[in-house]
Structures are given as C-alpha cells and as structure tokens.
Amino acid sequence: MSGSAEPRILNEHLKKLYRDVRHRVSDLLRRRPLRIVEVAVACGVLAAASLFVTLADEITEGATFRLDEVLLKAFRDPANPSQTIGPRWLEDVVLDATALGSGFVLAIVVAVSAGFLFMEKQRRVATLMLITTISGALLSMGLKLIFARPRPIIVPHLRHVSSMSFPSGHAMASAVVYLTLGVMFMKAVRSRQAKAFCMLVAISLTLLVGSTRVYLGVHYPTDVLGGWLAGMAWASFCWIIGQMIPSRPIPERSDEPARHTT
DSSP: OHHHHHHHHHHHHHHHHHHHHHHHHHHHHHHOHHHHHHHHHHHHHHHHHHHHHHHHHHHHTTTTHHHHHHHHHTTEETTEEEEESSOHHHHHHHHHHHGGGSHHHHHHHHHHHHHHHHHTTOHHHHHHHHHHHHHHHHHHHHHHHHHOOOOOOSSOOSSOOOSOOSSOHHHHHHHHHHHHHHHHHHHHOOSHHHHHHHHHHHHHHHHHHHHHHHHTTSSOHHHHHHHHHHHHHHHHHHHHHHTTSOOOOOOOOOSSOOOOOO
16 A cells, blocks of 8 residues: 555655746746846856857858858859859948948937937936947957958958958947847837837848848858857846946826826
8 A cells, every 4th residue: 555655745845846947947937037037148158259269260260261262152153252152232232231230320310319318317328329239349459350351352342441350340339239229219119019029120131231232242250150149148238237227217107198187
C-alpha cells in the first residue's frame, strides 16, 4: 500500500511545485515587466558588443575581404563596374535614401524631436536623447580613428566620402537615432499594433540607410554590419540608463467629448 502511495504523494508535490512556480513567474511578469525587459536589453547590448569585437578582429586579420569584395561587385555591372545594377532611376532613389543617415538630416530630426519633448515638459528625456545621439556620433568618430580602415576601392564610389570606413557612420548614427526615436514613440502610443509599427519603421529606416552605403560602393558590407551592431548596442545601453531617470508621461488626449455642467 505504501509503495503505491509514494508516487501519488510525489505527483501531488510536483503539481504543487508547478503551481507555485507558475504563480511566482506570473506575479513577476505582472509586477516587474520593466526589470525583465532591462535584463533582456542588457543581454542584447553584451551580445552586440561581443559580435562587434569579433567582427572587428576578423576585419583586422583580413578574413572578411573576400566576402566584402563579392558583395560589393554583386551590385555592379560586371562589364562596367561604374554602373549599378537595376534601372537608372534606382540609383537616384538610393542617393536620396542614403541622405536619411547623413549628419545634417539626423541633426534636424534630433533637434525637432528634442524641441517637441522640451515643449511637452519632457526635459530629462530630451536631454537623454541629445546625449545619446551626440555621444554616439563621437563614439563613431573614435572607432573610425582606432581601426583606420580605408574606404573600398573595389568599385567606383557614387558618393563623395572622406572619413575612414569602419564602422559605417551612416549605419551607426541611423541605428542610434531611429531606434531611440522608435522606443520613444512606442511609449507615446497605447495599442500593441502601433507600438510594433513604430519599432518596425525604426528598424526599416536603419536597415535602409546601411544598405545604401554598400550599393553606392562607399562602404564594405562588414562596415555597415559593424555600424549596426555598434549603434544598436549604444542606443540600448543609453535606453537602460534612461530607465533610471524619472519622467512624467505625455498626457493622453481623451476621446470623449467634454461635459459641460450647469
């Protein structure tokens, strides 16, 4: 009798343990969702930084040159490397799109966004945004000086460039600015669909800007990948710091008409 009772007692203990663990996890998700997100973002920062260091090491050893060469040539006419593949109008579109990651355009985007936040009494958030973007630009210039990788000469450049190649400044700056703005807009909207749309737009703009640099022949693909990794890591790191800064929420406009009392 005791032999058959032991499995039943063990099964009851396991069920009780399962219910207790599920309750604790549900309570943690309900009470501290932000802490869990912060841990996940911190892990993402470490992963992106680790991948950047690994990529930089491979570039320094010349292990990525063959792949970079193949990908750069894939966007050009084999008979005429100065001519890009695709219709003639595509090159004009790419030239317009790459401006979305230029310092001038990003400065306007940041200035307008910061101005809006200051007007909405979000001074600390606006200051954090300015610090994130300015420090990101300084970090990009510092990394370029450290690695001092020359620009590719495999194909003719379709855009004038003068700085070093790794990491791509356009890719890194667009990642810092657009991902930061994406997170800010996610906080300003309520529906999950709108939040997902904000982040989708931010990621799409970041990927678009980086891709144009390869198409124009002014960056190796690994330069762009390095810029994305560095920009994502820096934007995420600054986001974690920003969670420690208290800020008042932007007031939501009520959809209900105001009621007049007599």
